[in-house]
Amino acid sequence: MGLGSVLVYTILALLVLLFLSSYSPFNTTTNHHSSNRHRRLKLRSNFTLSPSHSHHQPVPFDPLVAELERNREDKQWEKQHIQHSHAELHHHEDSAPAHESQPEWEDFMNAEDFINDEDKFNVTSRLLILFPKIDVDPADSFIDVHELTTWNLQQAHREVLHRSQREMELHDKNRDGFVSFSEYDPPSWVKSADKDSFGYDMGWWKEEHFNASDADGDGVLNLTEFNDFLHPADSNNTKLQQWLCKEEVRERDSDRDGKVNFKEFFHGLFDLVRNYDEEESHTDSHHSDNPMDVPARKLFAQLDQDGDGYLSETELLPIIGKLHPSEYYYAKQQAEYIISQADGDKDGRLTLHEMIENPYVFYSAIFNDDEDDYTDYHDEFR
Ligand SMILES: *[C@@H]1O[C@H](CO)[C@@H](O)[C@H](O)[C@H]1NC(C)=O
Ligand SMILES: *[C@@H]1O[C@H](CO)[C@@H](O)[C@H](O)[C@H]1NC(C)=O
Ligand SMILES: *[C@@H]1O[C@H](CO)[C@@H](O)[C@H](O)[C@H]1NC(C)=O
Ligand SMILES: *[C@@H]1O[C@H](CO)[C@@H](O)[C@H](O)[C@H]1NC(C)=O
Ligand SMILES: *[C@@H]1O[C@H](CO)[C@@H](O)[C@H](O)[C@H]1NC(C)=O
Ligand SMILES: [Ca+2]
Ligand SMILES: [Ca+2]
Secondary structure, three states: OOHHHHHHHHHHHHHHHHHHHHOOHHHHOOOOOOOOOOOOOOOOOOOOOOOOOOOOOOOOOOHHHHHHHHHHHHHHHHHHHHHHHHHHHOOOOOOOHHHHHHHHHHHHHHHHHHHOOOOOOOHHHHHHHHHHHHOOOOOOOOEOHHHHHHHHHHHHHHHHHHHHHHHHHHHOOOOOOOEEOOOOOOOHHHHHOOEOOOOOEOOOOOHHHHHHHOOOOOOEEOHHHHHHHHOHHHOOOHHHHHHHHHHHHHHHOOOOOOOEOHHHHHHHHHHHHHHHHHHHOOOOOHHHHOOOOHHHHHHHHHHOOOOOOOEOHHHHHHHHHHHOOOHHHHHHHHHHHHHHHHOOOOOOOEOHHHHHHOHHHHHOOOOOOOHHHHHHHHHOOO
16 A cells, blocks of 8 residues: 555545534534533623613622622722723823723633633532532532522622622712712712603602611611612612612502502503512413403402502512512522523432533523524634
């Protein structure tokens, strides 16, 4: 056999290999997150200034990823406010905005590089470490919806508190660790507009809202109280929950009699409650046989404790958490989504093996069903 035929065979063999590899399971699987050949883990790419008004983002599954994100956000935040105060204080010449933005970009790249370096950030060993921290109630080698919801909720609370802390630094002008109402500078749209787009008076970010957040009534908000102020739906402060109900009545009360009648309840509140409950129990569908308003009338009657045909502020308390989705609601949604994506044997809970088999479910941290997200995500790295 001459050198020429050896070459031909080698090339043929290579071609066959190439052919086979292009039909490897990596490419034939329809699953979005099974391409293991190039890691494309990603830190969340965006950050908005007012957490209570931005679209809700899923929390990172891994606390280490969350920390990287927080560091990056903190740097963006600092940069934003240093530039801000520079502009206010003095025009510090052309000292170097371009120069300043360079390290920022590097930090960003380093974090992405870090989690995409298999030696530094080994997804399998991360999951090995995290599994026993999540599988605690009970520790039975399975992670169920409840355990994952609790885990997500812990991550979410940490994240929310961190943002509140940062926001608090902006408002706490005398730096005593408390925010007074005069220190609190409401967003400009609060000052410029007293009514929302439907013409209702708005109570948000005003003194009444502030006072309701001040749990111990000392006239100033500490970090816990300020966090509650920014996120009343997640607060355990009953004063604040009552304020939220009052605000809800104010918003729904189209005939301005100070109470919510059935019509006002049916056109507005009921759908929110029903959507919330349906997210919770996908199976409950038997009320679809009923005429439209029967379940609504039933719930209305239940809530209307004194039977006067109206819902008062106090009577809204039992459902207020469903009208303003809390972190718990998002944490549970995210847990259900994650489990549905990684639950190989469909028993409704996750084993460590199932998690290791589906790392991208945990590390892409995407929980809406928007296909575009996946496509963007993949295209970006081509
Ligand atoms: C965040 O998103 C907005 C609009 O979607 C964009 O203008 C902005 O540049 C993004 N910021 C970062 C840091 O990616
Ligand atoms: C990642 O960790 C797992 C388990 O600890 C190990 O088996 C695997 O070889 C590691 N992978 C890399 C690329 O280091
Ligand atoms: C808020 O509380 C302060 C006392 O801490 C009081 O002076 C003020 O009138 C209250 N404002 C409202 C709107 O209730
Ligand atoms: C803030 O004050 C409340 C009482 O209103 C207290 O329970 C809480 O621990 C305080 N938080 C901090 C961070 O000091
Ligand atoms: C509210 O109370 C519940 C239990 O009573 C607790 O699990 C939860 O963490 C509390 N939420 C906040 C925001 O403090
Ligand atoms: Ca368990
Ligand atoms: Ca206080």
